[in-house]
Amino acid sequence: MGAAAGRRCDTGRTRQLRQVWKAAPGRQARLGRGGSVAETRTGDAALEGLLERLRSAHGRLDGLRPAVEAGAPWPLAERFGTEPEAHWGPPEVLAHVAEMLPFWLGEAERVLDAPVEPAPFGRTATDQLRIATIERDRTLPIGELFDRIDSDIARYERRLPQLTEVQAARRGLHPTRGEVTVTEAIERFVVSHLEEHVEQLAAALAEGDGPSGATPDGGRR
Numbered sequence: 001m002g003a004a005a006g007r008r009c010d011t012g013r014t015r016q017l018r019q020v021w022k023a024a025p026g027r028q029a030r031l032g033r034g035g036s037v038a039e040t041r042t043g044d045a046a047l048e049g050l051l052e053r054l055r056s057a058h059g060r061l062d063g064l065r066p067a068v069e070a071g072a073p074w075p076l077a078e079r080f081g082t083e084p085e086a087h088w089g090p091p092e093v094l095a096h097v098a099e100m101l102p103f104w105l106g107e108a109e110r111v112l113d114a115p116v117e118p119a120p121f122g123r124t125a126t127d128q129l130r131i132a133t134i135e136r137d138r139t140l141p142i143g144e145l146f147d148r149i150d151s152d153i154a155r156y157e158r159r160l161p162q163l164t165e166v167q168a169a170r171r172g173l174h175p176t177r178g179e180v181t182v183t184e185a186i187e188r189f190v191v192s193h194l195e196e197h198v199e200q201l202a203a204a205l206a207e208g209d210g211p212s213g214a215t216p217d218g219g220r221r
Contacts, residue, residue: 068142068205088200102152104186111182
């Protein structure tokens with residue numbers, strides 16, 4: 001084979017490889033913890049559904065923002081810890097949502113990065129840092145809390161589509177709920193959690209006088 005013919009052959013193979021690569025971006029292998037060369041698909045259908053629910057809950061929360069801001073300053077709840085009779089108003093609900101969103105994203109990353117499974121992660125309602133953060137941040141301006149929530153939802157919107165099926169199936173060990181996958185953790189501690197607090201905030205607005213009759217945190221932490 002002459003040099004010119006060899007170059008034409010190489011060019012043809014290169015073109016074919018480029019076409020295959022461009023035609024199937026979702027089949028490009030990704031390396032790292034929680035993945036392998038054999039892992040050929042990016043994205044997870046269950047997480048896509050959760051992301052849609054997260055966006056929907058965020059939209060409902062954003063729809064409440066004008067009324068919440070118009071009602072400020074809201075009275076602070078006398079009890080907002082773990083007591084069954086404790087009731088939260090808008091300051092406590094928003095302070096908690098603003099701190100729990102980055103917390104649970106970080107805990108998901110902890111599971112993804114762990115060298116072994118199931119990886120210990122999470123917290124319980126008695127976590128003192130959780131309670132202290134709510135106590136501190138409930139005195140922030142309402143607009144600041146909404147803005148923090150917006151920023152953290154955007155982080156989920158960027159991160160969740162990046163996870164592969166193998167990564168989404170990584171297992172963590174929660175102190176009370178036991179062994180759960182990353183997908184299950186996102187559903188329980190983030191999506192359902194946010195949906196419950198949006199309803200709680202709507203109930204507080206309906207009452208119009210501060211703390212709602214809802215039990216804090218819906219058991220999600």
